Amino acid sequence: MxxxxxxxxxxxxxxxxxxxxxxxxxxxxxxxxxxxxxxxxxxxxxxxxxxxxxxxxxxxxxxxxxxxxxxxxxxxxxxxxxxxxxxxxxxxxxxxxxxxxxxxxxxxxxxxxxxxxxxxxxxxxxxxxxxxxxxxxxxxxxxxxxxxxxxxxxxxVTLPVELTVASGLNALAHCVDSMWAPRADPIDRAHAGEGIRALAEGLRRILADPGDIVGREQALYGAYLSAVAFSSAGSGLHHKICHVLGGAYDLPHAHTHAAVLPHVLAFNAPAAPEAERRIAVAFGSSSAVDGLEDLRIILGAPRALRDHGFTDDVIPEAADLILASVPPSNPRAVTAADLRMLLHAALIGEVPSMG
Structure with missing residues (x-):
């Protein structure tokens, strides 16, 4: 090609x-x-x-x-x-x-x-x-x-481990979205893949020893790469969802990204096999979804939006707000029903699976 x-x-x-x-x-x-x-x-x-x-x-x-x-x-x-x-x-x-x-x-x-x-x-x-x-x-x-x-x-170093994990997963979300965002290109994908690798390594090291400077440096390096990729590629489905949830329901930024990310990845991955493969390789896993989930389990990552004030009764409204901003370039067509299912899974912290 x-x-x-x-x-x-x-x-x-x-x-x-x-x-x-x-x-x-x-x-x-x-x-x-x-x-x-x-x-x-x-x-x-x-x-x-x-x-x-x-x-x-x-x-x-x-x-x-x-x-x-x-x-x-x-x-x-x-x-x-x-x-x-x-x-x-x-x-x-x-x-x-x-x-x-x-x-x-x-x-x-x-x-x-x-x-x-x-x-x-x-x-x-x-x-x-x-x-x-x-x-x-x-x-x-x-x-x-x-x-x-x-x-x-x-x-x-003084950033608590719980906030470190949420913030690091926010950076990981930049990387994942940059694989298929509206302006994504090969350079963005290269930055994003290396960003995922560095963030995963850094976060694991920080969890083992919060004072590990090498781990902190890797996480910062990965976060920078994630942002450079995201700035070039633009906002994909994940960020459109999180912007609505943050603005409309005042949910904490990093925790929202951490809880929503696995479900967007599971939703899009089957329709974006090359991106899925890149993400999996960056995690050192045979599956992008499994690689992210394994990392989240190790880190004890934020999982359920209900833990941060989101409620089931606003899901229909949130889905309609998000639908209006879904990028036409998303690898998979998105309906209001899809968004309601995704938001419910994130609400309860369901274990994601590709579908």
Whole structure:
């Protein structure tokens, strides 16, 4: 089969080094010539954020962070940036923190230096999202792509194992979706396959020893690859489902991805044999679905959406909301009935099987 595709590589500096975040952040601020820096970090990350930015002249620290980036929070952060004449935003934290920095950049054009402390991957994409009136809106805009990312595995060591697992499976979901998302190409699939391998190795090592820096580095490396693949390939069925569930029902982002992923994989895999084979090989398994399930069992991964506030009575509404955004390129046609069955399986934490 001949190859024919178009791939765009996003312009971004990636600085990777354990224990060197403060040094690299200061160097980036100097390189960019920034004089008035806004640091965004949730209250739980405030100590880490101040340590990471110790060598930077900070104009304002901002901690009004909430998951799914509510529009009101975004507007307040933009006003803070304007009132302090900010010329650079530094985000220190997980996906919600990076998302708020992106909301500022979307309307101001301010550059972002992202310092991730989870495996969310938002720092390596040009995608943004916000929530208003129980609906999540997403978009793509090059203004929100951080100009630089500083990866330091030491910053993830205090992330509890349970959150590490959920966040890592969120990154795995980026990889899986990138196998068949609307713009998926061979480069995306190569990144995604290596991302799955690195994440699976890293998460297993972290579970055995939460302080294992090599495991943390592998997980961060895999999360970066997952985000690069996802940014290029676009949002597939899995992410369309999770965006609706997060925005409409305020479900926790990473846990929702972890619970939904196996069911989307089981649904799509029979219609995408090449992608299924790549995923299986990355897991070191004869089956993509079995490989993911084996990893989830080892990790004690989040399994049932009902554990996070989702209820059976809203499934019909959720299925209708999701159906409107299903990518036409999904390997398998999707009906409302399919989505109701998938959501029920994720609700109760059913063991997935290809069908």
């Amino acid at each position: 001949t190859l024919h595709f178009e791939h765009v590589t996003a312009p971004q500096r990636v600085l990777f080094g354990t224990g060197r975040a403060a040094e690299k952040v200061a160097a980036e601020v100097k390189r960019l010539g920034a004089q008035r820096v806004m640091v965004i970090a949730a209250p739980s990350e405030s100590v880490v954020a101040r340590e990471v930015t110790a060598g930077v002249a900070v104009a304002v620290h901002h901690d009004d962070v909430a998951q799914h980036v509510p529009v009101a929070h975004a507007e307040r952060a933009r006003r803070v940036a304007e009132n302090h004449a900010v010329d650079l935003v530094i985000s220190v934290g997980g996906g919600s923190t990076t998302g708020l920095a992106k909301a500022v950049a979307l309307t101001t054009g301010l550059p972002i230096v992202a310092v991730p402390t989870t495996y969310a991957g938002s720092e390596a994409t040009n995608m943004w999202g916000s929530t208003e009136a129980a609906r999540k809106t997403t978009g793509v805009d090059d203004r929100v792509l951080p100009i630089a990312v500083v990866y330091d595995a030491a910053l993830t």
